[in-house]
Amino acid sequence: MAETVAERIARVLGERIVAGELLPGSPLRQDRIAEEFEASHVPAREAFQLLRSRGLVVAEPRRGVRVAPLDPAAIQETVEIRAALESLALTFAGPRMNAACLERIEKALIAADQAQTMVEWEQANRVFHRELVAPCRMPKLLSMLDDLQLANSRIIFSATRSAGWQPGSSLAHRQIVNALKKKEFDRAATMLRNHIRGLERAT
Structure with a gap:
């Protein structure tokens, strides 16, 4: 459309x-x-x-x-809301994942590893998180997460400019995917929640 x-x-x-x-x-x-x-x-x-x-x-x-301002309180609020909602989405998405879903997630992981710039990495990161929860079949929740991911991207770029922060979540992403492959859905959701909350420390 x-x-x-x-x-x-x-x-x-x-x-x-x-x-x-x-x-x-x-x-x-x-x-x-x-x-x-x-x-x-x-x-x-x-x-x-x-x-x-x-x-x-x-x-x-x-x-x-x-x-909008980008102060510590605003960052914390964005991160906490996204951590709660994205981990919720993953609890519904995990059991519905098939081989095609996992393949798309793997492609996003590879794209992030091969990224030459922060912009390329951030785009791959956004795709990874979207594909991770896409099978949840909850369009309203996915729409909310798209908006939160946009705010998340803003935080990442701000951290990069102010502190020279470098992407360091490939390992965390891989661990989440491995848990999903083992059908350890609750563990994957917990790892995702902690991973997102780590963004506050990165800033």
Whole structure:
């Protein structure tokens, strides 16, 4: 299904926020966004609503729409919510995994290992986590996790810029996959929860 104008605007702005091109606190003017994307104010406003639901922007009285802050409290909240929901999704996804699911997960692992840049690694990391929970067959939960993963990517890029943090989760990812192959689903979910929570320490 083709994306709407509002979805396209939200996607492009979201990528800029995640990559740090738009810094925390930066104002987003509806008229300027509409002009840039050659759209009316309606899809621009809808795009802002989508970005708010993903935790990437905030609307403040008399200050308008701004890029959401990325402070320790915001990071902790994002990480804890994602850890809880993604591990929940995995408890449903694990028993439904077949060979094709595991093959897609393996491809994402290989892509992460072969990544030459942080951007390539982050994209592979996002695919890995998506494929890990895709078999849960809970579309609302998966949609929520997509939004949280976007916020997670923003945290990763921020940590990389500020502290030179390097990807170090290949081993954790492999251990989770090995547990799934052994049908140790509860153990895999616990490992995933702890792995996600480790992101706080990385920042």
